[in-house]
Amino acid sequence: xxxxxxxxxxxxxxxxxxxxxxxxxxxxxxxxxxxxxxxxxxxxxxxxxxxxxxxxxxxxxxxxxxxxxxxxxxxxxxxxxxxxxxxxxxxxxxxxxxxxxxxxxxxxxx
Amino acid sequence: xxxxxxxxxxxxxxxxxxxxxxxxxxxxxxxxxxxxxxxxxxxxxxxxxxxxxxxxxxxxxxxxxxxxxxxxxxxxxxxxxxxxxxxxxxxxxxxxxxxxxxxxxxxxxxxxxxxxxx
Numbered sequence: 001x002x003x004x005x006x007x008x009x010x011x012x013x014x015x016x017x018x019x020x021x022x023x024x025x026x027x028x029x030x031x032x033x034x035x036x037x038x039x040x041x042x043x044x045x046x047x048x049x050x051x052x053x054x055x056x057x058x059x060x061x062x063x064x065x066x067x068x069x070x071x072x073x074x075x076x077x078x079x080x081x082x083x084x085x086x087x088x089x090x091x092x093x094x095x096x097x098x099x100x101x102x103x104x105x106x107x108x109x110x
Numbered sequence: 111x112x113x114x115x116x117x118x119x120x121x122x123x124x125x126x127x128x129x130x131x132x133x134x135x136x137x138x139x140x141x142x143x144x145x146x147x148x149x150x151x152x153x154x155x156x157x158x159x160x161x162x163x164x165x166x167x168x169x170x171x172x173x174x175x176x177x178x179x180x181x182x183x184x185x186x187x188x189x190x191x192x193x194x195x196x197x198x199x200x201x202x203x204x205x206x207x208x209x210x211x212x213x214x215x216x217x218x219x220x221x222x223x224x225x226x227x228x
Binding site: 001003034036038040045046047048051052057089091093097098099100101102103104 | 145147153154155156157160170171172173206212213214215216218219220221
């Protein structure tokens, strides 16, 4: 199975909002609510930011939000801050009982 | 403190084998489903295998490792394993173990590097 499709990079100025898309199929993103988003800093392990499309784990800033429409999930970061500069990965469970990650999006704060 | 610590990585020749371990502490390991996720140098994350908690062992593999890798666990030792056989250059990556909480990975180890090279 191919990875979910994410833009390679997204950038924004401090205070702006950015949105990262994650395109899958009806067998993964579109078929289930089990879409998650992870943040990863260089040399570090990933950290969960959003689960089940739009839920934030305790401790994650409410500047992070998630949504889904059809086969496309999205992560929005509002009020962009320097600390948000990192790689972001979406993931989705599939009809084959496997898990797919997106290719990752590098977020740059200008 | 809840923690996962991977070990067993290293340099191996193509066609060789390696066994990774993941030691869990600070939580009830037997009650948690676990997965292995890898990341090739400079590349994205790739889920490779899942094992359910102890009550009924369900196992899944990504197509890229099916038939070559075997996931297992020893709840008495609070440990997760990944036996990797017939290793290929493209298996070079940092291998993370991750705890699954309902539908996402809520705890990750720091990873162990596997390098397949002649």
